[in-house]
Amino acid sequence: MGIYLNPGNSGFEQICRGEYVDKTGLIKLVNQRIDGSDNLLCISRPRRFGKSYAAKMLAAYYDRSCDSHELFDNKMISHSKSYSAYLNQYNVIYLEITSFVSSARRQGISLQEVPNMIVNALQDELLSINPGLPEGKNLTDLLICLVEKSGGKPFIFIVCIMGLKPSP
Numbered sequence: 001m002g003i004y005l006n007p008g009n010s011g012f013e014q015i016c017r018g019e020y021v022d023k024t025g026l027i028k029l030v031n032q033r034i035d036g037s038d039n040l041l042c043i044s045r046p047r048r049f050g051k052s053y054a055a056k057m058l059a060a061y062y063d064r065s066c067d068s069h070e071l072f073d074n075k076m077i078s079h080s081k082s083y084s085a086y087l088n089q090y091n092v093i094y095l096e097i098t099s100f101v102s103s104a105r106r107q108g109i110s111l112q113e114v115p116n117m118i119v120n121a122l123q124d125e126l127l128s129i130n131p132g133l134p135e136g137k138n139l140t141d142l143l144i145c146l147v148e149k150s151g152g153k154p155f156i157f158i159v160c161i162m163g164l165k166p167s168p
Contacts, residue, residue, distance in 0.1 A: 002125050007094045009060035009068045015053055016071060024077035026054060027061050031082040034156075055094070055160045062090040062156045090156045091146065093122065097161045 026043070033039050043054060060068050061077070068088055077083055100114050100121075109117075119139050126142045127133055133145050147154060 002129050004094055004122055004125050005129060006063050006065035006092050007059055008063060008066045009071055011056035012053075012060035012068075013071055015056060022076050023050065023054060024057065024061075024072065024075040027058065027077045027086075028080045028082065030058065031080070031086050034086065052096075052160060055096075055158050058156070059092050059094045059158050061087060063092045064088050064090055064150075064153060089153070091150060091153050093155055093157045095157070095159045097159060 030041060033041060043051075060066070060071060066088060072078055072083070072087065095118060097114070097118075100117050101111060103109075104111055104114050104117060123139055123142060126139075126146060127135060130146060130149065132149065133142055137145065143155065
C-alpha cells in the first residue's frame with residue numbers, strides 16, 4: 001500500500017470505529033457513472049460536512065490492494081446490484097491537495113509549484129512500489145504502464161481539496 005497509490009482501507013476503517021452515519025449511498029451513484037463517458041464527478045460539501053470521510057470511504061471501496069468486504073457488507077451499498085461488481089476492483093490515486101499546499105507554504109515554495117510537487121510525489125511512489133516500471137518516463141506513461149502491468153485495471157482518482165485559505 002502506498003500513500004497516494006492504493007492507500008488501502010485503514011482510513012475508512014478508523015472512521016467506522018467511531019460514530020459513523022452510513023453515507024455509502026454515494027457509492028451507488030458513483031457506480032452508475034463509472035463506466036460511462038460522463039464519469040468525472042465533483043462531490044462538494046460545505047465545511048465540516050464530511051468531505052474527507054467520503055473520500056476515504058470511496059478509496060476503501062474501490063482500492064484493489066485490500067479486501068473491504070468486512071467494512072461494507074453491513075452498509076447500505078451492500079444492497080445495491082453494483083456492490084460486488086465494483087468493490088476493490090480499481091487502482092486508486094488518492095490526493096489531498098491541501099497537504100501539498102501546506103507543505104509548499106511551510107517551505108516558502110510558490111503555489112505555482114504545487115502541480116509539480118504532486119507529479120513528482122506520484123512518480124516517486126509509483127516507481128518505489130512498482131520496481132518494474134521504466135525510469136525516466138513521465139507520469140502519464142507510468143500510469144499507462146501500471147494499467148498494462150495490472151491486466152488493464154483502470155484508475156479511480158480521488159482528489160480532495162479541503163479548507164484551503166488564501167495566503168496572508
